[in-house]
Amino acid sequence: MIALTLRDIRLAMRAGGGFGLGLAFFLIVVVLVPFGVGPRADLLAAIAPGILWLGALLACLLSLDRIFALDWEDGSLDLIATSPLPLETVVSAKALAHWLTTGVPLILAAPVLGLLLNLAPGAYGALIVSLLIGTPALSVIGTFGAALTVGLKRGGLLLSLLVLPLYMPTLIFGADMVRRSAMGIEGTVPMLMLVGITCGAIALLPFASAAVLRVNLR
Amino acid sequence: MASIWEYANPKKFIETSNRFLPWISGAAALSLVVGLVWGFFLTPDAERFGSTVKIIYLHVPSAMMAISAWFMMLVASLIWIIRRHHVSALAARAAAPVGAVMTVIGLITGAIWGQPMWGTWWAWDPRLTSFLILFLFYLGYMALWAAIEDDDTAADLTSILCLVGSVFALLSRYAVNFWNQGLHQGASLSLDKAENVADVFYFPLLVSIAGFVLLFVALVLLRTQTEIRARRMRALLARERMG
Amino acid sequence: MMPELGKYAVEVAASYLSSLALIGLLVVLSVRRWRKTRDALAAVEARRRGDG
Numbered sequence: 334m335i336a337l338t339l340r341d342i343r344l345a346m347r348a349g350g351g352f353g354l355g356l357a358f359f360l361i362v363v364v365l366v367p368f369g370v371g372p373r374a375d376l377l378a379a380i381a382p383g384i385l386w387l388g389a390l391l392a393c394l395l396s397l398d399r400i401f402a403l404d405w406e407d408g409s410l411d412l413i414a415t416s417p418l419p420l421e422t423v424v425s426a427k428a429l430a431h432w433l434t435t436g437v438p439l440i441l442a443a444p445v446l447g448l449l450l451n452l453a454p455g456a457y458g459a460l461i462v463s464l465l466i467g468t469p470a471l472s473v474i475g476t477f478g479a480a481l482t483v484g485l486k487r488g489g490l491l492l493s494l495l496v497l498p499l500y501m502p503t504l505i506f507g508a509d510m511v512r513r514s515a516m517g518i519e520g521t522v523p524m525l526m527l528v529g530i531t532c533g534a535i536a537l538l539p540f541a542s543a544a545v546l547r548v549n550l551r
Numbered sequence: 552m553a554s555i556w557e558y559a560n561p562k563k564f565i566e567t568s569n570r571f572l573p574w575i576s577g578a579a580a581l582s583l584v585v586g587l588v589w590g591f592f593l594t595p596d597a598e599r600f601g602s603t604v605k606i607i608y609l610h611v612p613s614a615m616m617a618i619s620a621w622f623m624m625l626v627a628s629l630i631w632i633i634r635r636h637h638v639s640a641l642a643a644r645a646a647a648p649v650g651a652v653m654t655v656i657g658l659i660t661g662a663i664w665g666q667p668m669w670g671t672w673w674a675w676d677p678r679l680t681s682f683l684i685l686f687l688f689y690l691g692y693m694a695l696w697a698a699i700e701d702d703d704t705a706a707d708l709t710s711i712l713c714l715v716g717s718v719f720a721l722l723s724r725y726a727v728n729f730w731n732q733g734l735h736q737g738a739s740l741s742l743d744k745a746e747n748v749a750d751v752f753y754f755p756l757l758v759s760i761a762g763f764v765l766l767f768v769a770l771v772l773l774r775t776q777t778e779i780r781a782r783r784m785r786a787l788l789a790r791e792r793m794g
Numbered sequence: 795m796m797p798e799l800g801k802y803a804v805e806v807a808a809s810y811l812s813s814l815a816l817i818g819l820l821v822v823l824s825v826r827r828w829r830k831t832r833d834a835l836a837a838v839e840a841r842r843r844g845d846g
Contacts, residue, residue: 477715481695481708491698495712498687499719502726509730526729530722541715548707591810596800603802609813652820656813663809667802770820773828780831787838 334418334426341430344403355392355435356442362388363446374451381450382460382511388446389439389464390471390500394493396435397475400427401483401546410483414550420543428469428476428539436468452515459514463527467507470531473538474499480545503530561779564638568772575772579765586759594751606664608756612763614657617685620650620767624692625717628710638775640706641782643713644696645774649767651689658682677731684723688716702782 345352366384367377404410413423443464444457452460478496482488506523513520590608597604627643630636661679666672673679695712699705 481712482698484704485698488698491694494687494694495691498684498691498723499715501684502719502722505723505726505730523729526726538715541711545708545711548704548711551704587810601802602800602806605806606809609809613813649820652816656816659812660809663805666805766817770824774824777824777828777831780835784831784835784838787835787842791838791842 334422337413337418337423337426338430338433341400341427342434345399345430345434352434353438355396356438358395359388359392359439359442360446362391363449366450378451378453378515381447381452382456382515383508384450385443385447385452385460386463386467386504386508386511389443389468390504392439393435393468393471393475394496394500396431397479397492397496398482398489400431400476400479402479405483410546411550414546420546421539424476424480424539424542424546425473425535428472428542431476432469432472436464436472440464440468452511455517456511456515459511459520463507463510463524466524466527466531467503470503470527470534471500473531473534474503477538477542477545480542480549483546484549503527506530561638561783565776565779568776572769572772575765576769579762579769582758582762582765584762586755586757586762590752590755590759594755597752600664600667603664603667604752606660607752608759610657610660610664611756612760613653613660614682615760616763616767617650617654617657617682619764620646620653621685621688621717621720623771624650624713628713631706631710632714637706637782638779640710641778642771642775643710644706645778646767646771647689647693647696649770649774651686651693653763653767654682654686654689658686675731677728680727680731681724684727685720688720692716702785 363384366380370376370380401410404413414420416423440461443460447457447460475496478492478499481495482492485491506527509523510520510527513523587608591605594605596602624643624646627639627646630639631643658679661682662673665674665676665679669676692709692712695709696705699708
């Protein structure tokens with residue numbers, strides 16, 4: 334399983350692998366927001382938690398089709414599926430690779446982008462923790478969506494339509510955690526909900542993703 | 552006693568549903584007319600809501616059907632996954648647009664009804680927001696069916712999506728309640744009139760609900776027939792093409 | 795015969811008109827498609843019986 338994850342990471346890091354694109358997109362979105370809503374510092378501070386979470390979420394979304402697409406196209410996915418590794422493990426390995434190459438950079442970039450949006454000083458900790466807990470869920474849920482649309486040409490838009498509703502609970506609790514921290518109130522409830530969602534997703538979704546992949550590989 | 556699984560046979564399903572359809576459709580039309588006419592013309596205004604209480608005869612039934620339709624799709628998807636009855640998968644596909652329309656009606660009437668309360672045409676009330684999310688789940692489900700060519704693959708993928716989607720739809724309901732009001736408070740702006748509805752409103756409401764349920768059943772039976780025939784046609788045309 | 799809808803006349807009317815319009819549209823489209831597939835399938839099956 335480790336080998337598969339490392340392989341995916343290496344592929345992502347190569348030229349043309351798309352590494353860094355998610356990060357760049359995150360940056361662009363955050364830069365666009367003030368242009369859209371105006372530069373008022375207090376307004377930006379108020380929406381910063383949501384925008385940062387939204388930007389991270391969208392950046393994750395955009396890199397989802399890479400999880401299976403390349404292997405699907407050149408036939409390696411069929412090979413991997415016939416290996417002794419259970420498909421559930423394969424799917425989890427790929428989700429892990431996605432998180433390491435997309436999610437983790439976003440977590441590291443978020444505080445810096447928080448500066449651009451005037452995020453309240455007390456909220457940076459919650460920002461990092463919430464993304465740390467929540468982005469794995471985004472990767473695992475996204476892997477499910479990617480498995481559903483793997484065979485489709487131009488499946489990107491459909492992938493977004495399917496995955497974004499599934500992202501909503503994570504977004505709600507993640508952003509709320511940061512917002513509460515910015516306002517100075519207690520944020521344990523959303524954090525616990527977020528932990529629950531992520532753990533549940535990691536434990537259960539790989540089975541659904543593997544089932545879907547099996548169908549598509551028939 | 553014949554097993555209900557007999558009707559899993561597509562031909563038998565069409566024959567049997569053809570026998571019931573005229574009656575169900577007639578009953579649906581009757582209930583809807585009686586319920587809505589009674590509610591619209593023959594009931595008084597309510598204290599808090601004025602004449603907008605009349606919207607209840609559309610809002611409550613449609614909201615109930617929006618959820619019931621998804622639940623029916625969930626059960627049908629499970630039956631497909633476990634017992635591979637094509638009629639089941641096609642029934643789920645047939646029900647989705649009906650459920651989606653019910654959701655939209657629920658949203659429109661809910662928003663309009665809320666207008667006198669909230670002063671705006673839309674508010675991010677937990678109930679309305681949950682229905683909006685449900686609508687998105689319907690859209691995704693229908694889009695996935697439409698995107699996949701092979702019938703069996705489509706049935707498999709959409710049924711798994713329905714399962715996963717159901718879990719997340721429930722999760723979203725709690726998340727949205729929390730997001731708007733905090734986790735343990737009910738939706739205080741809720742327009743749910745199922746509790747404490749006075750008798751004079753209650754009975755026409757029951758008839759309307761019955762009308763909507765019958766309408767749903769009639770439409771799903773009809774549309775499932777269409778899906779069965781369409782699938783058979785695709786199979787026959789494919790055979791023709793192969794010589 | 796029209797009840798006194800008072801100040802909420804627009805809202806109530808809008809609800810009823812839009813809901814009934816949507817239901818009507820759904821029914822009409824469903825019936826149309828039902829007829830179309832029924833006839834198309836009958837044609838294909840007749841052709842098969844004719845050839846085979």
